[in-house]
Amino acid sequence: MIALNMFPRRNARVITGISFLVIAGLMLYKTVGPLDGTKNPEAVHVPRARSESGNLLTQSPQHLKKQKEYESLILANIQKMTAHRAMERRMNHDPVGVMLHKKPSLLEGLGRVRDMQEQTKSAVQKSVVSENQLNHKIVHLDLKGAPPKVEYYKKLFPLLHSFGATGLLMEYEDMFPYWGKLEFISAHNAYAKGDIADIIELAKKCNLIVIPLIQTFGHMEHVLKLKEFAELREVPNYPQVVCPTNNKTLPLIKLMIDQVLQLHPGIDWVHIGSDEVYNLGECTRCQQYLLHHQFSKNDLFLNHVVSVAKYVKGNYDVQPIMWDDEFRKIPLRALQDSKVGEVLEIMVWKYSSGIMVDLRSDIWEKFSSVFGGIWIASAFKGAANPDSYITNINDRLTNHKEWMEIYDMYKSSIPFRGIVLTGWQRFDHFGVLCELLPQAIPSLAVNLMYINERKADHGALVRVGDILKCSSFINLDLQYLEYANTCDFPGSAFYEVTQKLYILKRDINNMMKNHHVTGWVSDYNIEHSFVSPQHAEQGLQDLTMLLFDYGKVMNEAETALSDVFDEHTVKEWIMFNVKPTHSKLQKLHASVNKLQKLKEWPRRPLDSTENKEL
Structure with a gap:
């Protein structure tokens, strides 16, 4: 399985890309033939079979006829689909989410007007939609x-x-x-x-x-x-x-x-x-x-x-x-x-x-x-x-x-x-x-x-x-997730927990990548008790709050999961997705608290025998 691109493509570009790819595929079919193990004699020289009348054939007439019908059908469908997308397209990009239960902005207000207009479409248009149903x-x-x-x-x-x-x-x-x-x-x-x-x-x-x-x-x-x-x-x-x-x-x-x-x-x-x-x-x-x-x-x-x-x-x-x-x-x-x-x-x-x-x-x-x-x-x-x-x-x-x-x-x-x-x-x-x-x-x-x-x-x-x-926001793209949405559907408590966890892990990651931490409070610094108090305070000023919030989310996750799954699934999910980061935060918090009490630091090199004895 492959992760998809983060940003959606514009509808117009999608249709143009689809048309190009399909037409190119048809040209490829004519050039090198189908990809099911056979080859097209028009592109590659292969022994040719004789028909009952003795004429040389590259492909059977039935196959050629079917191929032409298939090409015509695909091209016709592309034209219909392109026209349909052009008619329906009202925005040049997909939304990253939608705000709920608030006064709409000008853009959202225009969107709602268009939505009301669409609801008044004729029965003929509605019948077209029904034909598209699987x-x-x-x-x-x-x-x-x-x-x-x-x-x-x-x-x-x-x-x-x-x-x-x-x-x-x-x-x-x-x-x-x-x-x-x-x-x-x-x-x-x-x-x-x-x-x-x-x-x-x-x-x-x-x-x-x-x-x-x-x-x-x-x-x-x-x-x-x-x-x-x-x-x-x-x-x-x-x-x-x-x-x-x-x-x-x-x-x-x-x-x-x-x-x-x-x-x-x-x-x-x-x-x-x-x-x-x-x-x-x-x-x-x-x-x-x-x-x-x-x-x-x-x-x-x-x-x-x-x-x-x-x-x-x-x-x-x-x-x-x-x-x-x-x-x-x-x-x-x-x-x-x-x-x-x-x-x-x-x-x-x-x-x-x-x-x-x-x-x-x-x-x-x-x-x-x-x-x-x-x-x-x-x-x-x-x-x-x-x-x-x-x-x-x-x-x-x-x-x-x-x-x-x-x-x-x-x-x-x-x-x-x-x-x-x-x-x-x-x-x-x-x-x-x-x-x-x-x-x-x-x-x-x-x-x-x-x-x-x-x-x-x-x-x-x-x-x-x-x-x-849902009370506030339906997020479509995690890149723009800023706060957890609250809903009320079966399992919605866990939906809220995963959003909180995502935001917290992102904040923790940002903290750990802060130059105050990477440059002065690295694992090497901590191991050798050689941490700069000033940089530790600046880089890890949110550590206590993040540790508290993370522990709270861990408890919420256990409760939310228990409404849906058995105890074994609950333990497995928390053990893999929550506890490693929580343990890392606890260890870092304890280490920094201890190191900030130091008033004197050793001479370099830090790995010398003298320093180890100290």
Whole structure:
């Protein structure tokens, strides 16, 4: 995952950049051909096939016709999208936030007038908006190692429905209550079977469909870390990827699927993971299998996922979905020969900016010709840094804006099922906690609002603030966060805590970078009791206050987290995100207080034996 740019781009530049990139992509397609393993004979000399009439062909007439249709469609969509953006654009940049419940400035007042004018648009214009809607807007709940309390879902699910969400993608991982031979997979603080039933019932009451996610290839650390299943690793020292040729692998995966689907009756979809399958085909068994069957690693991958998908579809009449990243590098012919599209739907994910560059038209053409159902996946949190504890909404909004541009461009030719707004709580099973769910509710609200209305202007943000019952300011960019906003939504106390913590850590960092500290109160100075009292007073004049405020926020964090998570999650988050800095401040405060009592200092060199004896 890659952190996004801090500043949003101007809409006009976005459209111009998109037009250039897509047209350049089409020119590249004509020059070097699609990037699915084939080449274009117009650019590179390759042996040419003969048609039944004996004429030499560079490509089949059907392929050429389809290519031209695709190019025309893309260019037409670009023109429509450019016109639409030009009409809707009222400001030359995105806001960094919105003030709530105060007398508006002249600029804000003009914005509200424009918002009122927009509300009076004709029914024809409203029907255009409805045509832009995705059927499903699914919120991903990443639960691994940090399960929210069931009581929290009772408050959260109605709010998600009010934002326009239509379902949940539940990534249980070790939080699922496996039993029998699989009981060791579940964490000690996993949900009980009754909890799963309650969660499903709560979702049903709020008209939210549930899609469980089961890892079946990559990211199986929660299973393969255990000694009971260590023999199934593709690489003995790495517990990420399961060996697809081990005779015990499929029985294990099928049993996991059986137990998860048993507790999720009547569902329509199940996600079978399979992203980031590193170290594929590296074990001795897989190498021998590839040699014996004359398979490539792509064949090995497809053989496994098709087997899993067939089991799901054939035994439960449930449609499996998979992440798309491994399919991007597999040639079209290999996908068609495997018939993977007959049993799988695909979920195309990209959480950073530059979607148009990374997911070019040839990839969409390949996917649309193979899969009957295509999902897209954005991120409303947890896609910046693995140790991040607070979400920068502007980055997430940029990601969703780009995805909606992709959707507008291809919706007439690609069978999009819906969008999943992912919210990662750890980068993987071994990762630390990142951007916990409650503090990212404003980000989720803003981005769902944008998906539904294609707006992130003043009026839209005010409506979000009203729904979240925020009292002052909704911040979109952490660079401009000056004070913590107070809201009243499920988990809002923790949202406030993370803002306070961010501001305090920034103030502490500024203090420690002050030249009075870096030049005269360094660790070296402290260790050798050679600190300038005057510089210590000037550089660390706010130390006592910051230490007090930090201790207060640490206590507030424990209380706020306890409303949502169990004690284990609370301890882990505080241990990683709060205590190290608090301990450092306490140690510095004690050292400086002691050193400021000194009235005499040693001669140099400071590391001499004489000084050490003193």
